Structure formats: structure tokens, C-alpha cells
Amino acid sequence: MTDLITLAHGNGGKHMRRLIEDIFARHLANELLNINRDAILLPEQNAQLMTTVDGFTVQPIIFPGGNIGSLCVHGTVNDLAVSGAVPKFLTLGAIIEEGLSFDVLNKVVKSLAQTANQCGVHIVCGDTKVVPHGQGSELYFTTTGIGYKSAVVDYSTRLIQPGDKILVSGSIGDHGAAIMLAREQFGLSGDLQSDSASVIPFCQSIYNLKEIRFMRDPTRGGIASVLHEINQATGIGIQINEASVPIRNEVTTICEMLGYEPYYLANEGRVVAVVDANVAEHVLATWKNLPNGHQACIIGEMTEQHQEVVLQTALGGERIVHQLSDDPLPRIC
């Protein structure tokens, strides 16, 4: 039985060669990837390069709506996309825990390859390590992304003005809630899936607009953390209209039960954009026409009325959205 990864698959010898050839090289093959070289030359292009790096440690590694393979592509290409670059190349670092099954690894890498294909990126080099059982959590990936700058604006919080509108490309909290459900077998029937997806189409569709100020994919910490980041960088207040924030019923239910707020849950396929009020409706219409964009919404605006991140509730109350703390303790006495 050679079903499980052993330490021998990381020792540099023939087992490792097999692991790389049978799984990584097989699925990820493309004209640039050459497993016999230490470094590769990227094709020249008459554009500015942008790069980013991200590590992936999600548990469980396979979850409703995705897996760590698809996630490590989406996470990194999305970081490039919201920064104004069309992603082109990825490098892949894999840390595998001894005892992971070949089948699972194969499935994940296959999905990784398909996702890369869909996103139009090539995996151009990689590295594999195997760590002893108990020193990892099945499988970790690190991906570096390289892309060509394509947006007409250098997106920055510095461009944000009072009156600018804030949009989100779809329902929030799906990934965080789906992961919790997958981890905890919550007994909630329903088909909640991670939103793990590429946001390239959303970003690219507005690269030509000079009225776009800033974009961010609200991953860990959810949209609340992105809004706080914007609030702190600009010093301008943010008013969010609770009724207009798209949240799936399943996400509301699980949050209600657990005492969490969807605003803090991770997303892996959404964009938050701050845009000039004059183009807000145009951006919204553009996004709504994209696949997966039907739930896009204008959720609020930058305001001079106050300096906080404020959620206007359905009853007309105005609640302060706190920054996520390390250990959210009950406050109500």
C-alpha cells in the first residue's frame, strides 16, 4: 500500500520525484513549468508587474464549495485582481503532513490546476516539503502571484472622499459559515457553500473607470475588517445600511445561533469597492450582469456625519460596528 504520504516523499530521492511527477507536474503542466530547473524566466511584457503572497491553512482541507487547492489559487489571484492587476503566474509551496492520503492530495492538486486554468494563470514553479505526523495539519499551501497592472487607477484608500459609495459583489459570510458548518457538523440542513471564487471578472470589468477609489477582497475578518481598515486609513465615517447588505438565510441562522455577526465572517470570492457616487449605479449594473453577480449591492457610503463605522439597522437605529478583537467577550452586563 502506497496510499499515504511518508517522510520518504520529502527526502529528495526517488519517492519525492514520483510524488512531484505523479501529482504536481501531471496536473499543473504548462508551457512554463519545468520541474528540472531551479528558476524560470517569465515572458517579457510591456506592463508594470505586481506581486503578492498568501499562505493557506484552512481546515477542513475539503469543504462545501471548494478545497485548499482551489482556495490557494483564488486567494492569491483575488489579491492581485483587487489591486488592479490581471493575474498571470503563480508559484506554489506545499507543506504536506506525513500520513496524508495520495488520493486526497491528488484531488486537491487536480482542483488547484482546474482553478488556475479557469483564472487564466500558470503555476510556474513549486516546492514540496513533508513534515512528520503531528507537526502540520494535513496540508498547507503558499502561493505567490504575479500579474500585470491593468487598471487605469492606482487604487488606494488615499483617493477615498466623503460621499463615495461602497459596493459588495455578493452575499457575505458564506465562506466563514460554510467552513464552520463543515468543521462542526452543525445539523443545519441546507446547501450552504463557500463563496470561494475568482473575483477577476468583477475587478476587470471596472479597470477602465477612473472613478474607482479602492477595492479589497474581504477575507479573514470579513467586511467589518475591510471597513475598519478604510475608516482608519481615511478618518472618514462609514454608514452601512443593514437592509441592503446581502446575507443568505443560512448564514443569518448560523450566526444567530452562535452569537456571531456575518460582518466578521470570511469571504473568499467577494469584492468590496469604494467608488465615486456618480459611477456607483453603473458599477452595480455591470456587476449584476456578471455570472455570480446578481446579489451585488450598494451597501453604504463614506460620510462626514460621524467618524465611525456605523450600521443603520432596519428599525432606524445606528449601531457602531466594532473592530474584531482577538477574543470577543460578551459585553452585556
Place this chain on the structure above:
Amino acid sequence: MEQSQLDDCVDATELEKMLLQNNSRPIVLIKRKPACRLPQNLAPGINRLGVMLPSSPLQYLLCRYFRKPLVATSGNISGEPIITDNKDATKRLANLCDAFLHHDRAIVRPADDPVISYNNSSPQILRTGRGSTPTEYRLPVTLDTPVLAVGGHIKNTIALAWRDRMVISAHNGDLGSLRSQQTFKQAINDLQQLYQVTAEHIICDAHPGYGSTQWAGESGLTVSKVFHHHAHASSLAVEYRHDKSWLVFAWDGVGMGVDGSLWGGETFFGRPGNWQRVASLNTFALPGGDKTSRGAWRVAASLCWQADVDYVVPASNAVDSLKLQQLKMIWQRKMNCPESSAAGRLFSAAAALVGLVQNETYEGHGPMLLEALAETTQAEAIILPMILDGNNVLRIDWKPLIMMLSDTTLPVAFRARCVHETLAECISRIAVQYSEQHNDLLIGLSGGVFQNQLLVQLVRQRLHTQDLDVVIPSSIPVNDGGLCAGQIIEYYFQ
């Protein structure tokens, strides 16, 4: 209502009648008459009504011409301060009312109506407000530099103190709302301007998530932190002696404890600046964290499961079996299940267990229903086991109480009464034990749980039979509205 209508509705004592006529025209909580013809859905299940005589000329006119009691509520959105601007009111309260009657005089400083109740013939302020704030107190000590204590997170009040003077602001509300936070900041500026005193040091609660604590951190001034229940205990020293040994029961909902866990059923021995935690409730999980503050059923279920009893939701469709199953999963896996020794949550759970309410609609809802019901009957106390833990804290085991509460063969009112008798007995046993060991010991009660008049009365009766007295804050709110005063005393002695 007008004074002549009082006797139709409530059983007011002479003291209560006098208090109603006080210049500040407070809302006084008075026992409702069984024959009272006001609608039953007014404060349902509660046997007291908040009564107020007209205070402004407009109210005099309204009462005179209407000639019947008027039911009033404050012009605010739940959890927010009252709205003081006509335009704002028209816009934000449009969904809630049919008509507006505006005055042409602008409101410069918002203040709620003060709320007072009589607890064994001494008035107890529950909420500071119009006509009585800023309230000035003489401190039992003298401060070197002016300080500002910023209080808690809900029912926030702040205190400015310099030399031997201390002034407490009106009620600023729940700092989770933008407007309360604005009122809170305005109060900080107003108090300092009004008294021409500039604070040089800030005192706040130890909970990092409180709006007041966060403001303190950003104030640019030096900050001292005071633990929530130490502040409750020390608030007694404003009105009573600070230089004697105390045994204080600081019981409320949750507050951040010295060990980082959520305290709320604590007993301290010592004096301001040097409190030793000597007794506490056994801890239990609060599944869903802050959700338990309105979800009594969550705490009830958690207590039952810890006591190895099934939680059977009493004839109510408020909680379905799927929800209960989901809660159990959360509880088993300890997802957002902070541990707490909060006595206030125990009262809420008891209200759920006897079937009074599963989802509370306002703070203290369950405990108030439980108190009202308990007043209708008699019961004997259960003696709860108490065992010293590794930190020399006497741990009160509440499990026998859960067994009693789950016993559906007992009448509901009996169970409600038994909770009160049992916890009063528990307090009095600890107090008697400490009084035997320490001469001249002062016994105090502080924290929101002691807004429960029956509980206080039962403790007092028991201690009186032992020739012991017990005190409770009177002119300072016993609830979190009194934290700021306690913070100042505790800071001075630390």
C-alpha cells in the same frame, strides 16, 4: 398621571407619594393595584408600574385635559438616547408614531426621566436623569488631581471628580450605538466645562470591548483600569464607610474578572483598593456569548446540561427542537461558550426553566417576571453546597436549584419563590460566617441583581434575625449606572 388618579392605579405609600412630588418629578416604581383599570398588557407579568406626575407645563396641560392616566414612552429607538431634535424625531420615529407634538424650545442637554424605587423604605435610584443630574457627591477622600471615570458599556454614566467633589452625569445609554456614544462624549465635555475642571487621568473598566474603555485608550491621557465588580463593591463607599472591613456581594450580569473570565456572582472581603474574592457561583457556559443576554433559554439549557438534566422547553413554541439540538452542539464543542459565574444569568435561566420567558425582550425581563411571581407565594430555601476551590474561593453549587426548577410537579410560583429564598439564604449564610470571624463587619449588596426587591428583602430579614444589617447603594445606581462612582473610589485606594 395626576395625583388624584394615583389611588385608582397603584398602592402608593406615603413615602412614595412624597417622592413623586419631588422637584425632579421622578418615575417611581409602585405596586400596581389588582383593580387597576390600566390595560393588562402594560408591563405584563410585572406587579409594579412606573408612575410619574406631570413635570413640564405641557404635561400639566395634557393631563388636565385628558383627565385619565396617560401611558408614555421615551422618544428614542431601543438602546439609543432620547431624540432631542424635532426634525430628527419626525424622520427617525416616523414608523413608531402617528403624530408629533413639538415644542418651540430647543433641548440643549438631553436627560431621561430619573427612575427610583423604594427598597424597604429607602429610595433606590435606578436611573439618574432630568432634574437630578449632574448629581454632586462629597467624596470620603481627597484627590490630588482631577480624574474622569468613564463607567461601563450599557447604562453608561460618567463621573468627574476633583478634590473631595464628584459629579455624575445623566444616563448615556448603551455605548454600542452611535448616538449614545455621541451623548457620552458630549457629557465628558459638558461636565468638564460646567465645573471648569479638566481631568488629568482617566479611569475605565477592564473590559477591552467596552465603548468607554476604547474611548479611554484613545483619550491621550493616562488610564487606570478597574475591574467591573471591584467598582460595584467600591461604589458602596461613597455613601457608607470606606475605612472598615466589608463583605460585599457583587451580583449582576457579566463583567470582566481579574482572571480574565466573566464574573457576575462574586463575594468580596476587604475594603476599597483591596478586595479579596472569597465566594462565587460555580461557573457555567454562556452558549452564544452576548446572545444569552436576551436568550434565557440558552442559559437554562446550559445549566441543565451541566447538571446532567435534560432541558425540556416548558410549553412554549419559542424554541424548537432543532434550535435546542444546535445549541447543544455549540455547547458540547464550546463554540462561543464563555464561562461565567453571573448570578443575573442564573435568574434569567430560572425564569426560562419555569416557563415564564424563553427569549427576553428587554434587559432583566426574566428576573422581573420571576420576582413578581415569587411574591405571590411562600417556599423554603434549599441549602446549596459550598466548597472551597484551589484559589480559596468558596464555590456555590447551583445544581440543586436546577433540579428543583426542573421539577414540573412543583407549582411554578413555588419554584420562583424557592430561587429567591435559596439565594437569599446562601448570601446570608456567607455573611453570618464572615461576621462571626470579623468584628464590626459591614455587609453590602451591589450590582444589578439587587434591583430585585424581594431578594434584598429576604436577605435583610434573614440577617436581621442574626442582628446583622445590610446596606445597598441608594443615591448611586446599584446597577452599572453606579460603576463610574465605584471606579473613582477604587482608583483612589489602589
